[in-house]
Structures are given as C-alpha cells and as structure tokens.
Amino acid sequence: xxxxxxxxxxxxxxxxxxxxxxxxxxxxxxxxxxxxxxxxxxxxxxxxxxxxxxxxxxxxxxxxxxxxxxxxxxxxxxxxxxxxxxxxxxxxxxxxxxxxxxxxxxxxxxxxxxxxxxx
Amino acid sequence: xxxxxxxxxxxxxxxxxxxxxxxxxxxxxxxxxxxxxxxxxxxxxxxxxxxxxxxxxxxxxxxxxxxxxxxxxxxxxxxxxxxxxxxxxxxxxxxxxxxxxxxxxxxxxxxxxxxxxxxxxxxxxxxxxxxxxxxxxxxxxxxxxxxxxxxxxxxxxxxxxxxxxxxx
Numbered sequence: 001x002x003x004x005x006x007x008x009x010x011x012x013x014x015x016x017x018x019x020x021x022x023x024x025x026x027x028x029x030x031x032x033x034x035x036x037x038x039x040x041x042x043x044x045x046x047x048x049x050x051x052x053x054x055x056x057x058x059x060x061x062x063x064x065x066x067x068x069x070x071x072x073x074x075x076x077x078x079x080x081x082x083x084x085x086x087x088x089x090x091x092x093x094x095x096x097x098x099x100x101x102x103x104x105x106x107x108x109x110x111x112x113x114x115x116x117x118x119x
Numbered sequence: 120x121x122x123x124x125x126x127x128x129x130x131x132x133x134x135x136x137x138x139x140x141x142x143x144x145x146x147x148x149x150x151x152x153x154x155x156x157x158x159x160x161x162x163x164x165x166x167x168x169x170x171x172x173x174x175x176x177x178x179x180x181x182x183x184x185x186x187x188x189x190x191x192x193x194x195x196x197x198x199x200x201x202x203x204x205x206x207x208x209x210x211x212x213x214x215x216x217x218x219x220x221x222x223x224x225x226x227x228x229x230x231x232x233x234x235x236x237x238x239x240x241x242x243x244x245x246x247x248x249x250x251x252x253x254x255x256x257x258x259x260x261x262x263x264x265x266x267x268x269x270x271x272x273x274x275x276x277x278x279x280x281x282x283x284x285x286x287x
Contacts, residue, residue: 026173027148050174051148052194072174075181090187096265 016083041110073097116118163232184223
C-alpha cells in the first residue's frame with residue numbers, strides 16, 4: 001500500500017507543472033494527470049494551447065508552434081527538473097516534452113535515476 | 120476624395136484602433152494595452168504598445184525575442200485578410216498591402232496599411248466592369264451554344280422520323 005508521500009506526489013507534480021506553464025505561458029492546462037511508474041513519470045496535460053497557438057495551428061502552422069514550445073521547454077528544463085526532484089527526492093536523468101494539436105494535449109516525461117536497492 | 124464611413128476623422132481613428140484591439144483579442148488571445156492610429160492620404164498607421172503575451176515576455180526574458188518576432192510575423196501572415204478587411208470596411212478603400220514590425224524589447228509594434236490610390240481604384244473599377252461584362256458575354260455564348268445543340272438534336276430526330284421505311 002503506498003504511503004501518504006507516494007499518494008500525494010503525483011498531485012504535487014501535476015500542480016507544479018501546471019504552475020510552471022501558467023507562469024511561463026500565461027495559461028496552464030485545464031486538467032493534469034501524473035502517473036508514476038518505477039523510474040518513469042508521465043504528466044498528461046489537457047487544453048494547453050494559447051489562443052494564438054490555436055490560430056496558428058488551425059492555419060496549418062503546427063510546426064512553428066511545436067518549435068516555439070520546444071524552445072520554451074528547453075529554456076525551462078532546470079525549473080521542470082527541479083520541481084520533480086524536490087517532490088520525489090530523486091534525481092531526474094532525462095526530461096522530454098511533446099505536444100499534440102487535435103486533441104489539444106501535451107505530455108511531459110521524466111526519467112529518474114534508478115533507486116538503489118538497500119542491501 | 121477619401122471616403123470616410125464614420126462621421127468624423129477622429130471617430131474613424133478610434134474605430135480603427137478598437138477594431139485592431141478586437142482582432143488581436145480574438146485571434147491572439149491578448150489585445151495591446153494602447154493603440155494609436157493615423158490616417159494620412161493613402162496610409163493608415165497603427166502603433167501598438169503593451170501587446171506581448173505572458174509567454175512572449177518569457178521569451179524576451181530568456182533572450183529568445185527572435186521567437187516572438189517569428190510568431191508575430193507568422194500570425195500576421197495568417198491574419199492579414201482579417202486586418203485588411205477591417206480597414207477596408209472602415210475606410211471604404213481597398214488595402215493594397217499591409218506591413219508589420221515588432222520591436223519585442225520595447226513591446227511595441229506597428230501595422231502600416233497602404234491604401235489604393237484613387238486613380239488606381241478607378242482603373243480597377245473599370246477592369247472589374249470589363250471582366251464582369253466578358254463573363255456575362257461568355258455565359259450568353261455558352262447558353263446560345265447549348266440551345267443550338269438542342270435544336271440540332273431535335274431537327275435530326277425529326278429528319279429520322281420523316282424517312283420512309285424502305286421496301287424489300
């Protein structure tokens with residue numbers, strides 16, 4: 001049975017990711033769900049696109065929106081990683097991010113350093 | 120003479136500024152805080168201040184203002200017909216082209232609409248009139264051809280019906 005910290009970590013990660021998006025983009029996801037599977041954390045975000053991104057995407061300029069998002073994610077990599085490391089108490093060894101237009105969803109994937117088994 | 124559809128030049132400029140703000144709000148998600156417009160001869164100039172969104176401010180802060188300029192350029196490319204239509208509707212004149220520029224560091228952009236000159240408008244009206252006439256003539260010629268074809272078919276059918284069967 002997961003303890004209190006394990007139960008609350010996904011919610012804390014979801015909130016932290018939404019908050020980073022809000023601060024950086026001026027708009028956070030309307031729904032966020034975090035799944036933690038051993039050394040992998042997947043954060044699923046709904047309804048992340050800003051109005052201008054919707055306008056550009058519907059005009060067929062998805063590539064540019066995706067590129068701009070990548071620039072943002074890379075520039076804020078340390079902020080995302082620090083939030084997850086603080087909440088989980090584990091080191092993040094990789095952080096990946098991807099966006100999808102229809103439906104309007106995004107995922108943030110964190111790979112953690114494997115936990116050392118106690119001997 | 121310039122046709123102005125609002126009652127005064129001042130009202131037109133306010134209407135232009137308001138329309139620009141409304142378009143940004145609707146398609147960009149945020150309108151500029153301040154817009155000032157000028158209308159001189161064949162040029163409408165709008166200066167927009169405080170237009171950057173939160174994400175654009177973030178890009179400027181991290182030294183990636185180039186993404187702001189790129190996004191704004193692409194947006195204008197996409198939304199150009201909407202801006203042009205608004206200015207045409209308010210001024211009653213045809214917009215030849217629209218130019219935009221953004222200075223992201225100072226959060227200021229400009230939109231410059233170049234309007235068709237009156238003599239060009241007259242020429243275009245003539246050209247459009249001639250094109251319309253030509254289109255009507257083509258349609259008429261096509262109708263006559265169709266009618267002639269039907270008559271020919273009927274005549275052919277009548278000729279066949281008049282032929283007497285041959286006796287063996």
